[in-house]
Amino acid sequence: MNKSGGARILRINLSSGKVTEEEVDQDTRRKFIGGRGLGVKIVFDEVDPGVDPLSESNKIVFAVGPLTGTAAPSSGRYAVISKSPLTGTIFDANSGGFFGPMLKALGHDVIIEGRSGDPVYVWAHDGDVELRGASSVWGKDTHETTEKLLEETDRRAKVACIGPAGEKQVKLACVINDEHRAAGRGGLGAVMGSKNLKAIVVSGHKKTPVANESKFRETVKRCLMTLDKNPITKDSLKIFGTPSLVSLINETGIFPVRNFQRGYFEDADGICGEKYLERIFVKPYACFGCPIGCGRLTRANGEGGGGPEYETLWAFGAQCGVSKLEDIARANYLCNRLGLDTISTGSTIGCAMELSEKGYLTEGIEFGDSEKMVELVRKTGLREGFGKEIGEGSKRLAERYGHPEVAMQVKGLELPAYDPRGVQGHALAYATSNRGGCHLRAYMIGPEVLGVPAPLDRFRAGGKAKIVKLLQDVSAAVDTLILCRFTSFALNIEEYASLLSTATGIDYSAEEFRKVGERIWNLERLFNLRAGFGRKDDTLPPRFLKTPLKEGNSRGRVVELEKMLGEYYEARGWTEEGKPRAELLEELGIEGYAR
Amino acid sequence: MTSIMESIPKIERRTKEIKISPEELAKTIDHTKLSPYKPTGSMKKLCEEAKAYHFHSVCVNPCWTRFCANELKGTDVKVDTVVGFPLGQTTPEEKAFETKQAIGEGASEIDTVMNVAKFKDKDYDFVRDDVKAVVEAAGGKTVKVILETGYLTYEEISGACKIVKEAGADFVKNSTGFGPFGATIPHILLMREAVGGDFGVKAAGGINNFRDALRMIAAGANRIGTSAGVKIMDSYRWARHSDWLIEEIPCRLCPSRKASFTSMPKSVFQYYKMQCVNCPYREYNRFYE
CATH class of the missing domain: 1.10.599.10 (Aldehyde Ferredoxin Oxidoreductase Protein, subunit A, domain 3)
Incomplete structure (x- = not known):
């Protein structure tokens, strides 16, 4: 048990169960500030670049920044930093929602190291840190996990967790917080899974003070005015969310189609921002302290959730030759529940489709077959059948079938929705x-x-x-x-x-x-x-x-x-x-x- | 007119040499809102932004002159009111009346629209007297005359500038923002050449970022009319951190590329399109880009 102090670091060793508290020296704060900077510094100092990312020796850092949870616009974010099992590079992913501000209110950044013998979750609240058994939620999806852990801890708490994909160390696994926000890329969910860490649950009540209150408020006011004047932040993202990009990027000729074989999607009208509003949109939502509010809550085929965002619309849409918005939404919901990165999952399925189209892969997966696509998402998250190969990412998949050139990736990370x-x-x-x-x-x-x-x-x-x-x-x-x-x-x-x-x-x-x-x-x-x-x-x-x-x-x-x-x-x-x-x-x- | 086209890359390169501080840039901007539907709150915001960024003026429709003058009392931001706007087809007497009223309500500058129809009739005396009527009514306040260059050929632009100067105005301005073209390098350059160095040139229409603004200054403008003043100033903060002035292909900056059959006289449309035939940069004119 530990008492929280100010902006300090909690070091949680899952192998020993030991929790310690550390200061960050002023020089490091000045040079690296927080978030990605602090996390990269810690990983650089403490993780051997040659280490197996899914081994006990890798570490994973959860970090907030000096503006997280303040009145600064769109400041509800936290970062996850580790060595990626997908790319082998140092890797950071960050996510919005409300987990970040709650972690900030706890007063700590968190380093996770070692590996627990049994599944656990971290419950950190008002100065106390506990490692609790996670057997009740192991195998559960991210929604069930969140609900169960809130029930076990505090309804006011916030949860960042992994789904079955992370548990099974699928290299496309992400960390999900607030049920549908994701620190999505690079397979950092698998790093949590490799440590038998199901979730971090936080509840804090510390205020997030700023040094110069009046000047800070003045600056925030000016920034809000600027955001309110800009047509992208004021109109496009607020009204249509990120799906507003579909038509523009398609008309620009850089909307990748069928694993980047083309740059113009003839069926883009079926998945564009306007169609999205008409078919699946329920209402917008905003992350903590965000005046933009680009988030979309949607409903399709009797299921509801957050997104799909632009990148996901593309990954399960044009990338796989699919224009059924409802099926794209299904794949998206499934990714959120299983804890999968939608970009890499959709893109790798698109890669498999091209391998299949060219006859390099005997598994028959055709572009445009949305039923098979959704089924593959499920298998990937559960690491079943051919899903096991999808879960390794497009680089390993294409190499395995002798055609690395078909993988649309850089350093092992699947490219997003711009040709x-x-x-x-x-x-x-x-x-x-x-x-x-x-x-x-x-x-x-x-x-x-x-x-x-x-x-x-x-x-x-x-x-x-x-x-x-x-x-x-x-x-x-x-x-x-x-x-x-x-x-x-x-x-x-x-x-x-x-x-x-x-x-x-x-x-x-x-x-x-x-x-x-x-x-x-x-x-x-x-x-x-x-x-x-x-x-x-x-x-x-x-x-x-x-x-x-x-x-x-x-x-x-x-x-x-x-x-x-x-x-x-x-x-x-x-x-x-x-x-x-x-x-x-x-x-x-x-x-x-x-x- | 080949030399006009050749001027585009020269001006584009000259843009890199412009040394202007954010404060100086702000002082070239007439922060503009000439919408038919923006309500009081919007005009109040315009004034607040102008004060915050220290723009030269706010440019507004006549019914907002008094309101803006009150909002800006005691500041260094002026009120600029449009007259005979946007078609320029009212009589000289009506333009003079509008001018007097605007000055009476607190305007320091007047942007009036030249009578393009009379200019096309070659009734240059009428055009000159029309401008004079405004200049006299302004009683020494700054008068800018909008040529609406999208209706004019290069030769006509030069001719119109000379008439405006003779009439005693202070500035020539290219566009209302409602005409066929916004500000283009060739038009502003021609205007500067025609009026000489001791006269004002205001560039307006489609100036949406600091690159556009710097281009216009490089071409000879000393005043910028834009509704994107805040965006220009905010984006200009990025300018000092890298070299953003990568040369644009000439066609994207050329009025011939922007000529529209539906919004301009057929003869003027054809005039601009014909410029492309012998243009040294015609191979760049790939419309799908």
Whole structure:
């Protein structure tokens, strides 16, 4: 049993059952802030890059940031950081909802290490931390687990848990909180499962003070005004949610169809934002403290839940050649219950469909067969039959059948819902992402498609590297606060720095704030280099480099990656092999890590 | 007019050389709301934003002049009222009356619309007198004259600028925002060349981000009319952290690409489309992009 203090770390060793409390030193807070930054620092310091991610030696960190749970807009997030079983890279995923603010109200970040002999869950409340047996919920889905654990603990508590997929260490397993919010990517649910950790349940009552109350409120007011002025945060996301992107991205010719074989989905009208409102939408919802409120509660085939979001609409829609909105919703609900990442699950099923179409796979799985798709989701979550192979992710699946080129992934992480051939900067962001194929490390769709903060010619490769680097750095820095990435459609670096400074009482200029992100990025890179990654992995599937799209508004294009990659390494201050130079690490104050 | 097209990449490159602080940029902006349906709360918000960002003025329809003047009393933000807006087809007397009333209610600047129909008739005396009527009624306050360049050829734009200058106005402005084109590099450049360095050029219409604003300044504008002032200023904070001014292909910045058969006179539409025939950058003109 432990008493909670201020913003401290709870270290929970599942092997010994020992719980200790630690301070975070000021230098670390200043350099890495919280959230992703703090988690990456801890994993870098404490986890051997060569470790098996599903072994007892891996660790998993749950971290909040200085703005979590404050009046700052869209600040209801927490981050999960570990070494990923899917990619083998250092990995962070973050999630909205209400778990993050409750963890903040508890006053702790959490490090989980070791492995419990039997299934357990952590019950942390007002200074007390208990490890409780989880046999009553082992095997249960995330909804049942949440309900049962709230019954066993406190109705006011919040739950982050895994479903059967995490328990069975499926590499696509995620962490689910508030029943339908997910720290989705990278298989971090499997890391919890490997430790026999079913859930973390928290209930805290600590206020989240800020250093300079009046200046903080003033800054928040200004940020709210900016969010309320921006058409994306004020209108598009609020009214249509993320599904509003379907039509736009499809018309841009970068909506991947049938495992990225095409960039224009003829049946997009069946899954677009308007159809979504008409067919399955029930009402919107917002995460903690969010003025945007992009969340959608839906109902289909007698079942209800959160989402599907844009990425999921694509993963179980165009990616699998499916245009039945209700079936996409079913697959989405199933993923939430089983605890699966919808992007990687849908994308890997799409990969299996192409393998099958080309005759490389004897398992008959056809594009457009939504019944089989939903069934495969179930089997994947329960690790049954062919679902076992889907659960390994597209890279391992395609390699197993002798055609790695069919896997649409970077560093083992399935690519999301934007074909890189029509957005050169976004392609570079995919290739150089530290956690693999991800749209959130640097959302170049902002400038290249949405014109935010300024429009860039999406087909031009030259000159993009510096902007990709800037967005990567700033995104990493925002992930330390932690604010929802959607705020960056409206807010700029100076506003983030101002929120941070007034909340913590430590002055950060915009440039210092960006540098925090650059520091994190380089530390992640160092970890990955030691784990065996390098320039060879900063690439894209050959399809994007050699085969132009045949139709749609991005036809005739391929990614000019080599040209951009050289510019990128130079902009980063890395060697041609993609290694951070000693002087850069010194400038960032992490020279001690270059061992 | 090949040289006009060739100017687009030159101006695009010149954009990189513009050194302007956020405060200076804000002072070039007429923060604009010329909607037929935005209610009082919306106009109040416009004024609050203008105060917060220290814009040069708020640009509003006549019925909001008094309200905005009261909201902005004691600040450095001016009120800019439109006259003969948006078609410019009222009489010189009516425009003069509107002007006097706006000045009386607190306007410091007037944006009036040139009578394009009379200009097309080559009745240049009428056009000149029409502008003069407003200038005289303004009693020394700043008068900007909107040419609505989407109805004019390049040659006509240059001619119209000279008439406006002769009439004693202070600025030429390209667009109401309701016409066929917003602000384009060739139009603003031509306007600057026609009026010379000691006269105002206001660029308006479709200026939605700092890149657009910097382009217009590079082309010769010293005032920006936009309803996206807040977005421009917020996005400009990103500008200093990287090089965002990657060159755009010329066609995307060219009025010929934007010419629309449904919104402009047929002869003017054809005039702009014909520019593409001999344009040195015609290979970039791929419409699906």
